[in-house]
Amino acid sequence: MSEELQIFQDPQFDTSVIREETRTYYPFVKSFKNNDEIEITVYQQDALLQISEAALIIEGTLTKTAGAGDIVFTNNAGAYLFYSISFELNGKELDRVRDPGTVSSIRGYLCYGKNEEHSMAGWNLNSPHMVIYNAATKTFILRIPLCHLLGIFYDYKRVMFGKQTLRLLRARTDVNCYKVTTADTVGELTITNIELKVKNLFLNDVQKLNLLTQINEDKPILIPFRQWEFHELPTFTEGSTKEIWSVKTCTNVESPRYVIVAFQKGRKDVKTEDIMGFDNVDISNLKVHINSEYYPYEDMNLNFDGLKYTEVYNMYLRFAKMFATNSTPSITYPLFNTTSLFVIDCSKSDDSLKSSTIDLKLEIESRKGFPRGVRAYCVVVHDRIMEYLPLSGVVRSFI
Known part of the structure; x- marks a missing residue:
């Protein structure tokens, strides 16, 4: 009834x-x-x-x-x-x-x-x-x-x-x-x-x-929860347009569900700069490699100077709708140019095809080359269950 x-x-x-x-x-x-x-x-x-x-x-x-x-x-x-x-x-x-x-x-x-x-x-x-x-x-x-x-x-x-x-x-x-x-x-x-x-x-x-x-x-x-695991790349090769970052090697149980990447230029430990900003550093493409699989499937082809970042902003919106308690996103499309967060969804994968060891790498490309003082942050979100x-x-x- x-x-x-x-x-x-x-x-x-x-x-x-x-x-x-x-x-x-x-x-x-x-x-x-x-x-x-x-x-x-x-x-x-x-x-x-x-x-x-x-x-x-x-x-x-x-x-x-x-x-x-x-x-x-x-x-x-x-x-x-x-x-x-x-x-x-x-x-x-x-x-x-x-x-x-x-x-x-x-x-x-x-x-x-x-x-x-x-x-x-x-x-x-x-x-x-x-x-x-x-x-x-x-x-x-x-x-x-x-x-x-x-x-x-x-x-x-x-x-x-x-x-x-x-x-x-x-x-x-x-x-x-x-x-x-x-x-x-x-x-x-x-x-x-x-x-x-x-x-x-x-x-x-x-x-x-x-x-x-x-x-x-x-x-x-x-006790189930999602762990936010932090990794940092403190420096890039100045002037290079491509960087390969070996983030971590872990077991299959720590397989990433989401990989969030952010960049800062001359902000950390600098008292005259706002630590809360995340810079786009003119990123043109970013891929997550998990063993032989890579995400996303197609290149991003970003151009922040030309305000061409709709796909990566849509990735942010999808994550925000799934995780956020409020449907209104904190970052608007214009603000995303100066507060850029790259969210890669790795949750849809065939676990049976994965080996017991996970090798997580990031392939990062910049249109004009990485300037001096850039550092990268990677937050790996994966499932965790503790038994008490x-x-x-x-x-x-x-x-």
Whole structure:
């Protein structure tokens, strides 16, 4: 019987959760200098943790120590504070992101809409220098959801329990977090406090008994998500028109679903440039080689000077519609000329034809030759499934 004919059905109320509490967890060592490792452990035996909705609270100061120019935060400044971020469950690493600033910026352009812009402090394309900074006291405060930093929490929204550890490795420099208007201006960023806000859920007796029964049976819990794996090519042969980049060699279980390529010219670790921009560097063609297969089938024949990039922009739109929670793309067609992201779909393939080893290469061509100071970023999106045995506490890789 259809739903609209259920006129005698009693109203139903969800009373499985009797209490919610947001609790604050602090690092073991309060040293937040460059290259320091920060560890935050969450272990609450009598509660389920909504860790996917957890958020980092970062407080600090940003001061100008020299020069006559101005200093402002860049968009997504909080993510650039760290060199790597990892999440562990019972001592087993589930997900790790190297260079979370670049990875989250690429994911933000691809997946976020206007709703996400307003809910994430430090991320707003329309107003990148949003009010997170008190100019009078030189202090700032950021609230960064973990789902913005780690792919596992972008996909997996269910509660977790057990010993959970977040590891943060501070970046070696903070110049990517802010921008100065003149080269002689010197800024100093200091973090004074980092804490993790996590929602704890407490169940009623019926739900608690049902959960404990399944735990005593050691019923496996599968944790599926898409991992965003970061690779970087720091330099190109200046003046060359073609580059072959051997990105990685991996097993068949890490077969790429999507390969996202971006380029920057003279932006990284340069305080006068905006780290959030991704340059087209006059790319004319780009192909992904996975063993003997290559994607896309036809050459792109791009010409950014002539605004001829409709196909690669359409690839971006298809990815955004599949991954984004908001149907409105963040990058318009004119903006794509100065914020270029090349998304290659490798998901349609015959796994039976693949060997046990995957060799991933990029073939990159430029119309006028690569200029000095160009670096390339490659984000490989592949499926990952972890298996958690709740009674024994064993965590292992399923895929």
